[in-house]
Amino acid sequence: MEIKLVRGPQERWRLLLGKYAERQFGDCLSKADGRRDAALDYLYTREYKKRGIKVEKVGGRRGSLDPTQLRALDWLAEVRALFPNNVFEALQSEAVERYQLADLLKDPQVWEDIEPDTSLLRTLLTYQDRADPAMQAELRRIAKNIIDDILDRLRTRVVRAMSGRRNRHQRSSMKASANFDARATVRANLNTWDNEKTRLIADQLVFMSRQKRHLDWTIVLCVDQSGSMTESLIFSALMAAILTGLPGIKVKMVLFDTSVIDVTDQLDDPLALLLSVQLGGGTNIGKALSYCETLIEQPSRTILALVSDFYEGAGPRPLFASVARLFEARVKMLGIAALDHSGQADFDRNIAEQLAGLGMNVAAMSPESFADWLAEVMK
Structure with a gap:
Protein backbone atom coordinates (compact mmCIF):
# COMPACT_ATOMS: atom_id res chain seq x y z
CA MET A 1 0.00 0.00 0.00
CA GLU A 2 1.31 3.45 -0.87
CA ILE A 3 2.00 5.60 2.19
CA LYS A 4 2.53 9.32 1.81
CA LEU A 5 3.97 10.72 5.01
CA VAL A 6 4.02 14.40 4.05
CA ARG A 7 0.94 16.15 2.66
CA GLY A 8 0.76 19.69 1.41
CA PRO A 9 -1.96 22.17 2.40
CA GLN A 10 -3.96 21.40 -0.75
CA GLU A 11 -4.06 17.65 -0.01
CA ARG A 12 -4.95 18.18 3.65
CA TRP A 13 -7.82 20.52 2.76
CA ARG A 14 -9.05 18.11 0.10
CA LEU A 15 -9.19 15.26 2.63
CA LEU A 16 -10.86 17.49 5.19
CA LEU A 17 -13.57 18.80 2.84
CA GLY A 18 -14.32 15.50 1.14
CA LYS A 19 -15.27 14.54 -2.40
CA TYR A 20 -17.26 17.73 -3.13
CA ALA A 21 -14.03 19.73 -3.05
CA GLU A 22 -12.55 17.70 -5.89
CA ARG A 23 -13.70 20.21 -8.53
CA GLN A 24 -11.79 22.99 -6.76
CA PHE A 25 -8.66 21.06 -5.81
CA GLY A 26 -8.37 18.68 -8.72
CA ASP A 27 -6.89 15.20 -8.65
CA CYS A 28 -4.32 15.90 -5.92
CA LEU A 29 -4.62 12.79 -3.73
CA SER A 30 -2.24 9.88 -3.76
CA LYS A 31 -3.65 6.41 -4.39
CA ALA A 32 -3.65 5.59 -0.65
CA ASP A 33 -5.27 8.91 0.26
CA GLY A 34 -7.85 8.32 -2.46
CA ARG A 35 -8.80 5.07 -0.75
CA ARG A 36 -8.98 6.84 2.62
CA ASP A 37 -11.18 9.53 1.10
CA ALA A 38 -13.52 6.95 -0.41
CA ALA A 39 -13.74 4.97 2.87
CA LEU A 40 -14.59 8.10 4.86
CA ASP A 41 -17.11 9.12 2.21
CA TYR A 42 -18.86 5.75 2.53
CA LEU A 43 -19.58 6.53 6.20
CA TYR A 44 -19.98 10.29 6.35
CA THR A 45 -22.17 10.69 3.25
CA ARG A 46 -24.86 9.47 5.63
CA GLU A 47 -24.66 12.82 7.40
CA TYR A 48 -26.02 14.52 4.28
CA LYS A 49 -28.83 11.97 4.06
CA LYS A 50 -29.73 12.51 7.73
CA ARG A 51 -30.16 16.21 6.98
CA GLY A 52 -32.29 15.59 3.88
CA ILE A 53 -29.59 16.73 1.43
CA LYS A 54 -29.55 14.95 -1.91
CA VAL A 55 -26.27 13.14 -2.44
CA GLU A 56 -24.84 13.48 -5.93
CA LYS A 57 -22.16 11.34 -7.46
CA VAL A 58 -19.00 13.18 -8.36
CA GLY A 59 -17.39 12.16 -11.62
CA GLY A 60 -13.78 11.22 -12.03
CA ARG A 61 -13.51 9.31 -8.77
CA ARG A 62 -10.51 7.04 -8.63
CA GLY A 63 -11.84 4.53 -6.08
CA SER A 64 -14.59 1.98 -6.41
CA LEU A 65 -16.05 2.23 -2.93
CA ASP A 66 -19.48 3.59 -3.88
CA PRO A 67 -21.91 3.00 -0.99
CA THR A 68 -24.31 1.13 -3.31
CA GLN A 69 -21.62 -1.41 -4.17
CA LEU A 70 -19.65 -1.77 -0.94
CA ARG A 71 -20.78 -4.09 1.84
CA ALA A 72 -20.26 -3.13 5.46
CA LEU A 73 -17.81 -6.01 5.88
CA ASP A 74 -15.69 -4.74 2.96
CA TRP A 75 -15.75 -1.23 4.40
CA LEU A 76 -14.69 -2.50 7.82
CA ALA A 77 -11.71 -4.35 6.36
CA GLU A 78 -10.80 -1.29 4.29
CA VAL A 79 -10.71 1.18 7.21
CA ARG A 80 -8.75 -1.31 9.33
CA ALA A 81 -6.09 -1.50 6.61
CA LEU A 82 -5.99 2.25 5.93
CA PHE A 83 -6.06 3.87 9.38
CA PRO A 84 -4.25 3.56 12.73
CA ASN A 85 -6.02 1.41 15.31
CA ASN A 86 -7.36 4.33 17.38
CA VAL A 87 -8.89 5.91 14.24
CA PHE A 88 -10.32 2.56 13.16
CA GLU A 89 -12.00 2.10 16.56
CA ALA A 90 -13.50 5.59 16.35
CA LEU A 91 -14.87 4.98 12.84
CA GLN A 92 -16.25 1.59 13.88
CA SER A 93 -18.07 3.17 16.83
CA GLU A 94 -19.39 6.03 14.68
CA ALA A 95 -20.74 3.56 12.15
CA VAL A 96 -22.77 1.64 14.73
CA GLU A 97 -23.66 4.33 17.24
CA ARG A 98 -24.10 7.49 15.19
CA TYR A 99 -25.15 6.19 11.80
CA GLN A 100 -26.60 2.85 12.94
CA LEU A 101 -25.26 0.95 9.97
CA ALA A 102 -27.78 -1.89 9.69
CA ASP A 103 -25.47 -3.87 7.44
CA LEU A 104 -22.71 -3.68 10.02
CA LEU A 105 -25.02 -5.02 12.73
CA LYS A 106 -26.72 -7.75 10.70
CA ASP A 107 -23.80 -9.27 8.82
CA PRO A 108 -22.51 -12.16 11.01
CA GLN A 109 -19.16 -12.11 9.20
CA VAL A 110 -18.61 -8.59 10.53
CA TRP A 111 -18.69 -9.80 14.11
CA GLU A 112 -16.32 -12.65 13.39
CA ASP A 113 -13.83 -10.13 12.00
CA ILE A 114 -14.15 -7.38 14.60
CA GLU A 115 -11.44 -7.06 17.25
CA PRO A 116 -12.98 -7.32 20.75
CA ASP A 117 -12.28 -4.17 22.76
CA THR A 118 -13.97 -1.90 25.29
CA SER A 119 -14.68 0.73 22.63
CA LEU A 120 -16.87 -1.72 20.71
CA LEU A 121 -18.42 -3.04 23.93
CA ARG A 122 -19.31 0.51 24.95
CA THR A 123 -21.00 1.03 21.59
CA LEU A 124 -22.96 -2.23 21.87
CA LEU A 125 -24.16 -1.37 25.37
CA THR A 126 -25.27 2.04 24.15
CA TYR A 127 -27.06 0.60 21.12
CA GLN A 128 -28.69 -2.36 22.93
CA ASP A 129 -31.92 -0.58 23.89
CA ARG A 130 -32.35 0.87 20.39
CA ALA A 131 -31.84 -2.37 18.46
CA ASP A 132 -34.83 -4.27 17.15
CA PRO A 133 -35.77 -7.39 19.18
CA ALA A 134 -34.25 -9.72 16.59
CA MET A 135 -30.85 -8.01 17.02
CA GLN A 136 -30.83 -7.74 20.81
CA ALA A 137 -29.98 -11.40 21.40
CA GLU A 138 -27.17 -11.17 18.86
CA LEU A 139 -25.79 -8.02 20.48
CA ARG A 140 -25.82 -9.74 23.88
CA ARG A 141 -23.95 -12.70 22.43
CA ILE A 142 -21.29 -10.46 20.90
CA ALA A 143 -20.98 -8.42 24.08
CA LYS A 144 -20.50 -11.60 26.12
CA ASN A 145 -17.76 -12.78 23.76
CA ILE A 146 -15.98 -9.43 24.12
CA ILE A 147 -16.28 -9.54 27.91
CA ASP A 148 -14.96 -13.10 28.06
CA ASP A 149 -12.01 -12.18 25.84
CA ILE A 150 -11.07 -9.15 27.94
CA LEU A 151 -11.54 -11.13 31.16
CA ASP A 152 -9.18 -13.86 29.96
CA ARG A 153 -6.47 -11.34 29.11
CA LEU A 154 -6.92 -9.27 32.26
CA ARG A 155 -7.27 -12.17 34.70
CA THR A 156 -3.73 -13.42 34.07
CA ARG A 157 -2.22 -10.07 35.05
CA VAL A 158 -4.44 -9.62 38.12
CA VAL A 159 -3.80 -13.13 39.46
CA ARG A 160 -0.07 -12.71 38.92
CA ALA A 161 -0.06 -9.42 40.82
CA MET A 162 -2.01 -10.97 43.69
CA SER A 163 -0.07 -14.24 43.85
CA GLY A 164 2.85 -12.80 45.80
CA ARG A 165 6.50 -11.94 45.26
CA ARG A 166 8.99 -14.48 44.02
CA ASN A 167 10.98 -16.25 46.76
CA ARG A 168 14.52 -17.12 45.67
CA HIS A 169 15.17 -19.20 48.80
CA GLN A 170 12.38 -21.72 48.18
CA ARG A 171 12.21 -24.01 45.16
CA SER A 172 9.08 -24.87 43.27
CA SER A 173 7.90 -27.75 41.11
CA MET A 174 5.71 -25.28 39.15
CA LYS A 175 7.67 -24.83 35.92
CA ALA A 176 6.36 -21.44 34.86
CA SER A 177 8.63 -19.10 32.89
CA ALA A 178 7.82 -16.23 35.28
CA ASN A 179 9.39 -18.30 38.13
CA PHE A 180 12.54 -19.42 36.27
CA ASP A 181 15.73 -18.81 38.32
CA ALA A 182 18.57 -18.38 35.81
CA ARG A 183 21.41 -17.92 38.33
CA ALA A 184 20.43 -20.95 40.39
CA THR A 185 20.12 -23.00 37.19
CA VAL A 186 23.69 -22.07 36.15
CA ARG A 187 25.06 -23.02 39.59
CA ALA A 188 23.21 -26.34 39.56
CA ASN A 189 24.64 -27.30 36.15
CA LEU A 190 28.30 -26.21 36.40
CA ASN A 191 29.42 -29.84 36.14
CA THR A 192 27.79 -30.16 32.72
CA TRP A 193 29.96 -27.55 30.97
CA ASP A 194 30.91 -28.69 27.44
CA ASN A 195 34.43 -27.46 26.65
CA GLU A 196 34.23 -28.48 23.01
CA LYS A 197 31.01 -26.57 22.32
CA THR A 198 31.79 -23.87 24.95
CA ARG A 199 28.29 -23.99 26.30
CA LEU A 200 26.48 -25.07 29.43
CA ILE A 201 24.16 -28.03 29.07
CA ALA A 202 21.38 -27.48 31.58
CA ASP A 203 20.08 -30.88 32.70
CA GLN A 204 18.40 -29.41 35.76
CA LEU A 205 16.18 -26.30 35.58
CA VAL A 206 15.49 -24.44 38.82
CA PHE A 207 12.28 -22.52 39.51
CA MET A 208 11.44 -20.22 42.40
CA SER A 209 8.27 -20.55 44.43
CA ARG A 210 6.01 -17.66 45.23
CA GLN A 211 5.21 -16.49 48.71
CA LYS A 212 1.51 -16.85 49.40
CA ARG A 213 0.02 -13.72 50.84
CA HIS A 214 -2.82 -14.02 53.32
CA LEU A 215 -5.50 -11.92 51.67
CA ASP A 216 -8.16 -11.03 54.17
Whole structure:
Protein backbone atom coordinates (compact mmCIF):
# COMPACT_ATOMS: atom_id res chain seq x y z
CA MET A 1 0.00 0.00 0.00
CA GLU A 2 1.31 3.45 -0.87
CA ILE A 3 2.00 5.60 2.19
CA LYS A 4 2.53 9.32 1.81
CA LEU A 5 3.97 10.72 5.01
CA VAL A 6 4.02 14.40 4.05
CA ARG A 7 0.94 16.15 2.66
CA GLY A 8 0.76 19.69 1.41
CA PRO A 9 -1.96 22.17 2.40
CA GLN A 10 -3.96 21.40 -0.75
CA GLU A 11 -4.06 17.65 -0.01
CA ARG A 12 -4.95 18.18 3.65
CA TRP A 13 -7.82 20.52 2.76
CA ARG A 14 -9.05 18.11 0.10
CA LEU A 15 -9.19 15.26 2.63
CA LEU A 16 -10.86 17.49 5.19
CA LEU A 17 -13.57 18.80 2.84
CA GLY A 18 -14.32 15.50 1.14
CA LYS A 19 -15.27 14.54 -2.40
CA TYR A 20 -17.26 17.73 -3.13
CA ALA A 21 -14.03 19.73 -3.05
CA GLU A 22 -12.55 17.70 -5.89
CA ARG A 23 -13.70 20.21 -8.53
CA GLN A 24 -11.79 22.99 -6.76
CA PHE A 25 -8.66 21.06 -5.81
CA GLY A 26 -8.37 18.68 -8.72
CA ASP A 27 -6.89 15.20 -8.65
CA CYS A 28 -4.32 15.90 -5.92
CA LEU A 29 -4.62 12.79 -3.73
CA SER A 30 -2.24 9.88 -3.76
CA LYS A 31 -3.65 6.41 -4.39
CA ALA A 32 -3.65 5.59 -0.65
CA ASP A 33 -5.27 8.91 0.26
CA GLY A 34 -7.85 8.32 -2.46
CA ARG A 35 -8.80 5.07 -0.75
CA ARG A 36 -8.98 6.84 2.62
CA ASP A 37 -11.18 9.53 1.10
CA ALA A 38 -13.52 6.95 -0.41
CA ALA A 39 -13.74 4.97 2.87
CA LEU A 40 -14.59 8.10 4.86
CA ASP A 41 -17.11 9.12 2.21
CA TYR A 42 -18.86 5.75 2.53
CA LEU A 43 -19.58 6.53 6.20
CA TYR A 44 -19.98 10.29 6.35
CA THR A 45 -22.17 10.69 3.25
CA ARG A 46 -24.86 9.47 5.63
CA GLU A 47 -24.66 12.82 7.40
CA TYR A 48 -26.02 14.52 4.28
CA LYS A 49 -28.83 11.97 4.06
CA LYS A 50 -29.73 12.51 7.73
CA ARG A 51 -30.16 16.21 6.98
CA GLY A 52 -32.29 15.59 3.88
CA ILE A 53 -29.59 16.73 1.43
CA LYS A 54 -29.55 14.95 -1.91
CA VAL A 55 -26.27 13.14 -2.44
CA GLU A 56 -24.84 13.48 -5.93
CA LYS A 57 -22.16 11.34 -7.46
CA VAL A 58 -19.00 13.18 -8.36
CA GLY A 59 -17.39 12.16 -11.62
CA GLY A 60 -13.78 11.22 -12.03
CA ARG A 61 -13.51 9.31 -8.77
CA ARG A 62 -10.51 7.04 -8.63
CA GLY A 63 -11.84 4.53 -6.08
CA SER A 64 -14.59 1.98 -6.41
CA LEU A 65 -16.05 2.23 -2.93
CA ASP A 66 -19.48 3.59 -3.88
CA PRO A 67 -21.91 3.00 -0.99
CA THR A 68 -24.31 1.13 -3.31
CA GLN A 69 -21.62 -1.41 -4.17
CA LEU A 70 -19.65 -1.77 -0.94
CA ARG A 71 -20.78 -4.09 1.84
CA ALA A 72 -20.26 -3.13 5.46
CA LEU A 73 -17.81 -6.01 5.88
CA ASP A 74 -15.69 -4.74 2.96
CA TRP A 75 -15.75 -1.23 4.40
CA LEU A 76 -14.69 -2.50 7.82
CA ALA A 77 -11.71 -4.35 6.36
CA GLU A 78 -10.80 -1.29 4.29
CA VAL A 79 -10.71 1.18 7.21
CA ARG A 80 -8.75 -1.31 9.33
CA ALA A 81 -6.09 -1.50 6.61
CA LEU A 82 -5.99 2.25 5.93
CA PHE A 83 -6.06 3.87 9.38
CA PRO A 84 -4.25 3.56 12.73
CA ASN A 85 -6.02 1.41 15.31
CA ASN A 86 -7.36 4.33 17.38
CA VAL A 87 -8.89 5.91 14.24
CA PHE A 88 -10.32 2.56 13.16
CA GLU A 89 -12.00 2.10 16.56
CA ALA A 90 -13.50 5.59 16.35
CA LEU A 91 -14.87 4.98 12.84
CA GLN A 92 -16.25 1.59 13.88
CA SER A 93 -18.07 3.17 16.83
CA GLU A 94 -19.39 6.03 14.68
CA ALA A 95 -20.74 3.56 12.15
CA VAL A 96 -22.77 1.64 14.73
CA GLU A 97 -23.66 4.33 17.24
CA ARG A 98 -24.10 7.49 15.19
CA TYR A 99 -25.15 6.19 11.80
CA GLN A 100 -26.60 2.85 12.94
CA LEU A 101 -25.26 0.95 9.97
CA ALA A 102 -27.78 -1.89 9.69
CA ASP A 103 -25.47 -3.87 7.44
CA LEU A 104 -22.71 -3.68 10.02
CA LEU A 105 -25.02 -5.02 12.73
CA LYS A 106 -26.72 -7.75 10.70
CA ASP A 107 -23.80 -9.27 8.82
CA PRO A 108 -22.51 -12.16 11.01
CA GLN A 109 -19.16 -12.11 9.20
CA VAL A 110 -18.61 -8.59 10.53
CA TRP A 111 -18.69 -9.80 14.11
CA GLU A 112 -16.32 -12.65 13.39
CA ASP A 113 -13.83 -10.13 12.00
CA ILE A 114 -14.15 -7.38 14.60
CA GLU A 115 -11.44 -7.06 17.25
CA PRO A 116 -12.98 -7.32 20.75
CA ASP A 117 -12.28 -4.17 22.76
CA THR A 118 -13.97 -1.90 25.29
CA SER A 119 -14.68 0.73 22.63
CA LEU A 120 -16.87 -1.72 20.71
CA LEU A 121 -18.42 -3.04 23.93
CA ARG A 122 -19.31 0.51 24.95
CA THR A 123 -21.00 1.03 21.59
CA LEU A 124 -22.96 -2.23 21.87
CA LEU A 125 -24.16 -1.37 25.37
CA THR A 126 -25.27 2.04 24.15
CA TYR A 127 -27.06 0.60 21.12
CA GLN A 128 -28.69 -2.36 22.93
CA ASP A 129 -31.92 -0.58 23.89
CA ARG A 130 -32.35 0.87 20.39
CA ALA A 131 -31.84 -2.37 18.46
CA ASP A 132 -34.83 -4.27 17.15
CA PRO A 133 -35.77 -7.39 19.18
CA ALA A 134 -34.25 -9.72 16.59
CA MET A 135 -30.85 -8.01 17.02
CA GLN A 136 -30.83 -7.74 20.81
CA ALA A 137 -29.98 -11.40 21.40
CA GLU A 138 -27.17 -11.17 18.86
CA LEU A 139 -25.79 -8.02 20.48
CA ARG A 140 -25.82 -9.74 23.88
CA ARG A 141 -23.95 -12.70 22.43
CA ILE A 142 -21.29 -10.46 20.90
CA ALA A 143 -20.98 -8.42 24.08
CA LYS A 144 -20.50 -11.60 26.12
CA ASN A 145 -17.76 -12.78 23.76
CA ILE A 146 -15.98 -9.43 24.12
CA ILE A 147 -16.28 -9.54 27.91
CA ASP A 148 -14.96 -13.10 28.06
CA ASP A 149 -12.01 -12.18 25.84
CA ILE A 150 -11.07 -9.15 27.94
CA LEU A 151 -11.54 -11.13 31.16
CA ASP A 152 -9.18 -13.86 29.96
CA ARG A 153 -6.47 -11.34 29.11
CA LEU A 154 -6.92 -9.27 32.26
CA ARG A 155 -7.27 -12.17 34.70
CA THR A 156 -3.73 -13.42 34.07
CA ARG A 157 -2.22 -10.07 35.05
CA VAL A 158 -4.44 -9.62 38.12
CA VAL A 159 -3.80 -13.13 39.46
CA ARG A 160 -0.07 -12.71 38.92
CA ALA A 161 -0.06 -9.42 40.82
CA MET A 162 -2.01 -10.97 43.69
CA SER A 163 -0.07 -14.24 43.85
CA GLY A 164 2.85 -12.80 45.80
CA ARG A 165 6.50 -11.94 45.26
CA ARG A 166 8.99 -14.48 44.02
CA ASN A 167 10.98 -16.25 46.76
CA ARG A 168 14.52 -17.12 45.67
CA HIS A 169 15.17 -19.20 48.80
CA GLN A 170 12.38 -21.72 48.18
CA ARG A 171 12.21 -24.01 45.16
CA SER A 172 9.08 -24.87 43.27
CA SER A 173 7.90 -27.75 41.11
CA MET A 174 5.71 -25.28 39.15
CA LYS A 175 7.67 -24.83 35.92
CA ALA A 176 6.36 -21.44 34.86
CA SER A 177 8.63 -19.10 32.89
CA ALA A 178 7.82 -16.23 35.28
CA ASN A 179 9.39 -18.30 38.13
CA PHE A 180 12.54 -19.42 36.27
CA ASP A 181 15.73 -18.81 38.32
CA ALA A 182 18.57 -18.38 35.81
CA ARG A 183 21.41 -17.92 38.33
CA ALA A 184 20.43 -20.95 40.39
CA THR A 185 20.12 -23.00 37.19
CA VAL A 186 23.69 -22.07 36.15
CA ARG A 187 25.06 -23.02 39.59
CA ALA A 188 23.21 -26.34 39.56
CA ASN A 189 24.64 -27.30 36.15
CA LEU A 190 28.30 -26.21 36.40
CA ASN A 191 29.42 -29.84 36.14
CA THR A 192 27.79 -30.16 32.72
CA TRP A 193 29.96 -27.55 30.97
CA ASP A 194 30.91 -28.69 27.44
CA ASN A 195 34.43 -27.46 26.65
CA GLU A 196 34.23 -28.48 23.01
CA LYS A 197 31.01 -26.57 22.32
CA THR A 198 31.79 -23.87 24.95
CA ARG A 199 28.29 -23.99 26.30
CA LEU A 200 26.48 -25.07 29.43
CA ILE A 201 24.16 -28.03 29.07
CA ALA A 202 21.38 -27.48 31.58
CA ASP A 203 20.08 -30.88 32.70
CA GLN A 204 18.40 -29.41 35.76
CA LEU A 205 16.18 -26.30 35.58
CA VAL A 206 15.49 -24.44 38.82
CA PHE A 207 12.28 -22.52 39.51
CA MET A 208 11.44 -20.22 42.40
CA SER A 209 8.27 -20.55 44.43
CA ARG A 210 6.01 -17.66 45.23
CA GLN A 211 5.21 -16.49 48.71
CA LYS A 212 1.51 -16.85 49.40
CA ARG A 213 0.02 -13.72 50.84
CA HIS A 214 -2.82 -14.02 53.32
CA LEU A 215 -5.50 -11.92 51.67
CA ASP A 216 -8.16 -11.03 54.17
CA TRP A 217 -9.21 -7.73 52.66
CA THR A 218 -12.48 -6.12 51.64
CA ILE A 219 -12.46 -4.05 48.45
CA VAL A 220 -15.32 -1.59 48.02
CA LEU A 221 -15.68 -0.31 44.46
CA CYS A 222 -17.74 2.88 44.32
CA VAL A 223 -18.29 3.64 40.63
CA ASP A 224 -19.73 6.69 38.88
CA GLN A 225 -22.17 5.58 36.15
CA SER A 226 -22.33 8.89 34.29
CA GLY A 227 -21.88 8.70 30.52
CA SER A 228 -18.30 9.99 30.54
CA MET A 229 -17.22 7.12 32.81
CA THR A 230 -18.52 4.28 30.62
CA GLU A 231 -15.16 2.63 29.88
CA SER A 232 -14.09 2.94 33.52
CA LEU A 233 -17.40 1.36 34.54
CA ILE A 234 -16.78 -1.55 32.17
CA PHE A 235 -13.32 -2.21 33.59
CA SER A 236 -14.61 -1.81 37.16
CA ALA A 237 -17.18 -4.54 36.55
CA LEU A 238 -14.56 -6.83 34.99
CA MET A 239 -12.07 -6.22 37.80
CA ALA A 240 -14.79 -6.91 40.38
CA ALA A 241 -15.60 -10.23 38.69
CA ILE A 242 -11.93 -11.28 38.73
CA LEU A 243 -11.24 -10.16 42.31
CA THR A 244 -14.37 -11.93 43.55
CA GLY A 245 -12.87 -15.22 42.43
CA LEU A 246 -9.66 -14.78 44.46
CA PRO A 247 -9.37 -16.42 47.90
CA GLY A 248 -9.49 -14.18 50.96
CA ILE A 249 -10.87 -11.12 49.13
CA LYS A 250 -14.40 -9.87 49.60
CA VAL A 251 -15.62 -7.44 46.93
CA LYS A 252 -18.52 -5.04 47.25
CA MET A 253 -19.60 -2.78 44.40
CA VAL A 254 -21.78 0.31 44.41
CA LEU A 255 -22.93 2.30 41.36
CA PHE A 256 -24.15 5.86 41.64
CA ASP A 257 -25.41 8.96 39.91
CA THR A 258 -27.83 10.90 42.12
CA SER A 259 -29.05 7.51 43.36
CA VAL A 260 -27.01 4.69 44.88
CA ILE A 261 -27.35 1.07 43.77
CA ASP A 262 -25.60 -1.86 45.47
CA VAL A 263 -24.75 -4.46 42.80
CA THR A 264 -22.61 -6.75 44.95
CA ASP A 265 -24.92 -9.69 44.22
CA GLN A 266 -24.33 -9.36 40.44
CA LEU A 267 -20.53 -9.52 40.32
CA ASP A 268 -20.42 -13.05 38.94
CA ASP A 269 -22.18 -11.90 35.75
CA PRO A 270 -20.53 -8.73 34.39
CA LEU A 271 -22.68 -8.67 31.25
CA ALA A 272 -25.96 -8.69 33.19
CA LEU A 273 -24.54 -6.01 35.48
CA LEU A 274 -23.51 -3.75 32.58
CA LEU A 275 -26.81 -4.23 30.77
CA SER A 276 -28.65 -3.12 33.90
CA VAL A 277 -26.75 0.17 34.11
CA GLN A 278 -28.60 3.36 33.21
CA LEU A 279 -25.86 5.67 31.93
CA GLY A 280 -26.13 9.41 32.48
CA GLY A 281 -27.90 11.49 35.10
CA GLY A 282 -26.44 13.74 37.76
CA THR A 283 -23.72 12.97 40.28
CA ASN A 284 -23.83 12.84 44.07
CA ILE A 285 -20.49 11.41 45.19
CA GLY A 286 -20.97 12.36 48.83
CA LYS A 287 -24.19 10.35 49.04
CA ALA A 288 -22.47 7.33 47.49
CA LEU A 289 -19.53 7.44 49.91
CA SER A 290 -21.86 7.82 52.87
CA TYR A 291 -23.53 4.57 51.81
CA CYS A 292 -20.12 2.89 51.35
CA GLU A 293 -19.27 3.76 54.95
CA THR A 294 -22.11 1.47 56.07
CA LEU A 295 -20.48 -1.46 54.21
CA ILE A 296 -17.17 -1.26 56.09
CA GLU A 297 -16.68 -3.81 58.87
CA GLN A 298 -12.89 -3.82 59.35
CA PRO A 299 -11.61 -0.35 58.36
CA SER A 300 -7.90 -1.17 58.55
CA ARG A 301 -8.43 -4.15 56.21
CA THR A 302 -10.62 -2.31 53.73
CA ILE A 303 -9.73 -0.62 50.44
CA LEU A 304 -12.24 1.86 49.04
CA ALA A 305 -11.77 2.68 45.36
CA LEU A 306 -13.80 5.64 44.14
CA VAL A 307 -14.02 5.57 40.33
CA SER A 308 -15.25 9.01 39.24
CA ASP A 309 -14.37 12.17 37.35
CA PHE A 310 -15.03 14.08 40.63
CA TYR A 311 -17.50 16.49 39.06
CA GLU A 312 -19.72 16.67 42.14
CA GLY A 313 -23.28 17.75 41.40
CA ALA A 314 -24.16 18.27 45.05
CA GLY A 315 -22.33 20.50 47.51
CA PRO A 316 -18.86 19.06 48.29
CA ARG A 317 -19.06 19.26 52.10
CA PRO A 318 -20.70 15.82 52.60
CA LEU A 319 -18.10 14.31 50.27
CA PHE A 320 -15.19 15.86 52.16
CA ALA A 321 -16.67 14.90 55.52
CA SER A 322 -17.08 11.27 54.42
CA VAL A 323 -13.48 11.05 53.15
CA ALA A 324 -12.19 12.58 56.39
CA ARG A 325 -14.07 9.97 58.45
CA LEU A 326 -12.80 7.13 56.29
CA PHE A 327 -9.22 8.37 56.62
CA GLU A 328 -9.53 8.68 60.38
CA ALA A 329 -10.83 5.09 60.50
CA ARG A 330 -7.68 4.00 58.56
CA VAL A 331 -9.49 2.89 55.41
CA LYS A 332 -7.15 2.79 52.40
CA MET A 333 -8.65 5.09 49.75
CA LEU A 334 -7.92 5.50 46.07
CA GLY A 335 -9.67 7.99 43.81
CA ILE A 336 -9.53 6.74 40.21
CA ALA A 337 -10.20 9.45 37.64
CA ALA A 338 -10.04 6.91 34.80
CA LEU A 339 -9.73 3.14 34.72
CA ASP A 340 -8.87 2.42 31.11
CA HIS A 341 -5.95 1.67 28.83
CA SER A 342 -5.20 5.34 28.14
CA GLY A 343 -4.52 6.29 31.76
CA GLN A 344 -5.75 9.80 30.92
CA ALA A 345 -8.86 11.56 32.15
CA ASP A 346 -10.82 14.78 32.20
CA PHE A 347 -11.69 15.36 35.85
CA ASP A 348 -12.33 18.12 38.40
CA ARG A 349 -8.79 18.81 39.56
CA ASN A 350 -9.90 21.16 42.34
CA ILE A 351 -12.05 18.47 44.01
CA ALA A 352 -9.37 15.85 43.38
CA GLU A 353 -6.69 17.97 45.05
CA GLN A 354 -8.89 18.54 48.09
CA LEU A 355 -9.62 14.81 48.35
CA ALA A 356 -5.88 14.10 48.14
CA GLY A 357 -5.33 16.57 50.97
CA LEU A 358 -7.81 14.59 53.07
CA GLY A 359 -5.93 11.33 52.59
CA MET A 360 -7.20 9.84 49.32
CA ASN A 361 -4.62 8.82 46.71
CA VAL A 362 -5.84 10.10 43.35
CA ALA A 363 -4.72 8.83 39.94
CA ALA A 364 -5.82 7.77 36.47
CA MET A 365 -4.60 4.30 35.61
CA SER A 366 -4.93 1.16 33.57
CA PRO A 367 -6.61 -1.95 35.03
CA GLU A 368 -3.20 -3.64 35.19
CA SER A 369 -1.78 -0.74 37.22
CA PHE A 370 -4.81 -0.90 39.50
CA ALA A 371 -4.09 -4.60 40.16
CA ASP A 372 -0.46 -3.80 40.97
CA TRP A 373 -1.53 -1.03 43.35
CA LEU A 374 -3.94 -3.34 45.17
CA ALA A 375 -1.20 -5.93 45.54
CA GLU A 376 1.14 -3.29 46.96
CA VAL A 377 -1.45 -2.16 49.54
CA MET A 378 -2.12 -5.75 50.61
CA LYS A 379 1.50 -6.61 51.42
